[in-house]
Every structure is written in structure tokens, then in C-alpha cells.
Amino acid sequence: MYFVEKNKISDTALNVLQKRYFLPTETKWEEVVKRTTDHVLKNEKDLEQKQLTFEMIRNRYFIPNSPCLVNSGKKNGGLAACFVVDFPDTIEGIYKTKLDFALVAKKGGGCGTTLSKLRPENSVVNGSSHGFAGGPIKFYDTVSHDMDALTQSGFRPMAMMGTMSIYHPDIFKFINAKSEEGKIANSNISVMIPDSFMENFCNGKNAFTLKYPVDAQGDDILTTKETDSEELFNLICENAWKNGEPGILFEDRINNNSPYKYSGQKIWATNPCGEEPLPPNGVCNLGSLDISKFLDKDNQIDLRLLEIAVRLSVRFLDTVIDMSSYPTEEIENWAMQNRPVGLGIMGLADLYLQMGISYGDEKSLEVLEFILSFIYTIAEDESIELGMEKGIPESCRNFENPRRNVTLLSIAPTGTISILAGCSNGIEPIFSEITIRKDGTGTYNIEHPFFEKPHFKCAVSTNGATEVSWKEHIDILTSAQKFVDAGVSKTINFPQMTKKETIKKAFIYAWETGIVKGLTIYRNGSRKEEVLSPKNLRKDKCPLCGAELISEGGCKHCSECEFQVCEIG
DSSP states (O other): OOSOOOSOOOHHHHHHIIIIIOOTTOOSHHHHHHHHHHHHTTTOOOHHHHHHHHHHHHTTSEEEOHHHHHHTTSTTOOOOOEEEOOOOSSHHHHHHHHHHHHHHHHTTOEEEEESTTSOOTTOBOTTOSSOBOOOHHHHHHHHHHHHHHHHTTSSSOOOEEEEEETTSTTHHHHHTTTSSTTTTTTEEEEEEEOHHHHHHHHTTOOEEEEEESTTOOGGGOOEEEEEEHHHHHHHHHHHHHHHSOOEEEEHHHHHHTSGGGGGTOOOOEEOTTSSOEEOTTEEEEEEEEEGGGGBOTTSOBOHHHHHHHHHHHHHHHHHHHHHOOOSSHHHHHHHHHHOOEEEEEEOHHHHHHHHTOOTTSHHHHHHHHHHHHHHHHHHHHHHHHHHHHHOOOGGGTTSSSOOSOSOOBOBOOOTTHHHHHTSOOTTOOBOOSEEEEEETTEEEEEEOTTTTSTTOEESSOSSSOEEOOHHHHHHHHHHHHTTOSSOBOOEEEEOTTOOHHHHHHHHHHHHHTSOOOEEEEEETTOSSSOSEEEOOOOTTBOTTTOOBEEEETTEEEESSSSOEEEEOO
């Protein structure tokens, strides 16, 4: 047996399964896995491959994205998580976009779009009795409210992403769109920035012309407005410092270092967490390997087992494309013409801790690059083999080595599926020695078993551990992006007392790598509502009331109040 059980599924994971994943007749993780593999692989004739895939998912070496687990076996179930739709500047196009978002929400996916194509607020609209445009932010806000109403009773709220080119005349309004916490709460926002802007800004050339359309030249430009690039960039940094919004996306990096360039497709936006830059009507299904489970008894990476898992995972994700139901005909046609898959990793911080490596140091970068280089090489080889077996889609025929899938690797945040796997999120560090996680399934107190180790690092410490520096965060992101042909979702954490100027330095440092495609920063404590928050645990005292903590069954619970904390994994 290749995929032996490394850890038992936790009580926290079972609670998440019960609230989000179990169908009415299900009570065990194995039942979810069987339903999923039976649905996705129902036409698979290789019974050994099907059984190995079942064992791999059952023992949580690999877990597909949530919609695949939730919707497998359902009639017209959507199995993909990541979508991008267009937002054209016509009344028909605007309301088609709203419908597309609703249909994506109905399938359980998250969706991004660009606001760059909509004309600025108060622009003249020929042929309209109203006469003037409402503007991209107002129209996007209506989409946000519609999706909140549509999905508030669903298995999770719909996640959204809105992007806008830094050239757009409404860019100041866009940057400020989420300056007040609670506005457009179900959407992230990011500014698309080309290299030309960053080069001029870094060289002190502050005169900057906003224009609409943002990609127009000469006589095709309808609107211009002069502004100051330093004022604009400082506003981005100030708002990111304030509450983490907006993020930034490096437009040229995304388009020039993308497999979509071979078929002439331009990328305007990403999915909600940024790991999937996609053209309009693009879709991708994801799945992640818990890399911490691939260590052998000597704490070395078992490359033979990892190769087997990568090949099985690529085949599984490719089959998901055919077995999924899609929100629109345009999206379905695009999926068949491009066939992207997004294989990623999670459990990286756990891997480092088991190997005695500190997150963010030179050794950790070497290990990450080795792992992802290996995974990409095997994934590409398997996709080439799949292409010879089953055919090569149109967008992949101009590759040096034609293959079946336009993209192969994508690193997602893995918020929920990492709980199922019993590992750390994506390529993030451990958040804190003790973390309070609040989401739609409940509140969980998680103590990491290695937090007293000398090589332990975390994003935010309240118990004296070493915190990962922002440069170390970006170095990890850079190392990952080198071998990921889609995108990488990663949060760059900053201490609460960080100055605004430091945020600016981080954005510039990320651009100067020449590799990073985008950046999301978060200053701890800058929002009232947080999914993750650290807790202080002093010796064996309850962090809430100070009473004695009692150890029992791998958990510690307070003798006086309801506080409880359990080791992960």
C-alpha cells in the first residue's frame, strides 16, 4: 500500500465535514471520498488507478477543492472553484455579468472580474435617456450585494475579486472602495499595475496620465486625466496598511509569464484569492498535496511516492474538467478548449518543522524550489502523456511540448481542506503558537505541537516565538512562483505597529524580484473581523480567564470556562 494513514482525522475536521460536506446519509470522511472518486472516475477503466486515487484522497495526501467534494454525485454539480467572467461596457454586458456571477455562485464557485472596461463615473452615454454612466464601482457594488443575498444561505458565501487597471480614471475611487470595513465585504480588490508604471515611479517620474479605455492609444482614447503617480501609489499603500485592501497584481508579469500567451488570450483578472489569473470566461479546478505527508522515516522527501501522487492527481483533475457542470455555455466551451488544472501544495510549514528547517531561511527556499520543480516536471510529463492518450486542446498546440492542460500548478490558500488534511495552510507559515479560527463552521482553538521548538516561526506571535519577516514571506512567494505556471496565493503578514512606508518597501521589493505576479499584505489587528487571531497561552493557564488548563486526550481545556485547544494533525 502506497498511501498509508499518517494521521487520524481530527474532531475539528469532522465538525467541518458535518457542517459543509456530508450529504444527509454520510457520517464518515471515507464516504465523502468514495462518492467523489466514484463520480469523477466513474468511466475510468484502470481499476488500480481508481483504487490508488481513492486511497490517496482517503488518507489525505491529496484533497480536491471544496466544490468537488461537496457536489460530486449531485445532478449538475459544479466541481470547479475558480472562475473569471468579463465585464463589458454595455448595458447588456453589465447585466450579463451579473447573471454570470449568480450562475457561478449557484455552482459553488468563486469569481473574479475586471472593472477596467467600464467607462468612468459620470461619463456621457450616447443613446441613453439617463445620459451619464454610473461607473464601475457602483455597478460592482450592486453585484456584491446581489451575491450576498443569493449565497447567504448556501454552504459558504460567494467569494469575489474585482480588479482595475491603474490607468483607469476612477482608480482613486476604486482604491478607496473598501477603505471603510464592511463595504463590498464579500469581495477582494486588486490594482493591475504594468511594469511601465513601476519603472517610472521608482525612477521618480511622477507625472501620470489616466485614460479610458485603459488599453487605447492615440485617437482611440476617450478620456484623460492627469495625476501624480506617487500620490496614487501612496494611497494604495495607505489603504493596504489600513485593512489589507487593495492588493496589487503585476499586469505584465501575469500576461508575459503565462501559458495563455501562446493562444493570444489576455488576462484582466484573477479568481478571489489570486492563485488563478484567468482570461474572461476562464475556469479552473484545484487540488492540493499535503507535502508534509511525503516524508519518510528519515525525514527525507519520498520522491517515488510524490511522483505517483502527482501523476494520479493530474489525471484526477483533468477528469474533473469533463465531469463538472458549468455555469454558462461560454465557460464550458472555454474549459474544453484550454483544460487548465491547478495542482498545489499545503503543509509546507509542517514539512519545515519536521525537517528542522526555519521558515524563510535559505534552506527553506532551496527545499521549496526543489519540491515544486520536481512536481512541475512530473505534472508536465503526465499532461504530455494525457495529451497523447486523449487529445490536445487548441490553446496547448503551440507549446514547445504540446500537452493536454494549459496550466498545471496553482497554489491556493487551502483554508478548509488543510483542516481536513490536518496540516498547515498552503505555503503559509504557522499563523501563531495558538490560533483562534472563526469561520462559517464554528470557532476552533488550535495549538501547534512544535511551537516550543527552536526553529519554530510563525506569522504572528503572542507567546515569544520568532515571527516571519515580510522579506522572508516575499522570498517564499518568489521561490514558489518560479515553478508555478498559474499563480500563488500568499498573505504577507506585518506586525500591528508596522509603518506605512514599510508597506511601500514591500510592494517595491516584490516587483523587483521580476517573478512575483501579485501581492496581498495584511497588518495584524487592522480589521475588527478576522478569520484568524492569535492567543496568548502562558504556561498552563487559560488565555481567557487565567484558570488552570487540564490536559486530556491530546487537548487542553479550561477548568473554569469553555476554552479548549487541541493539537493540529
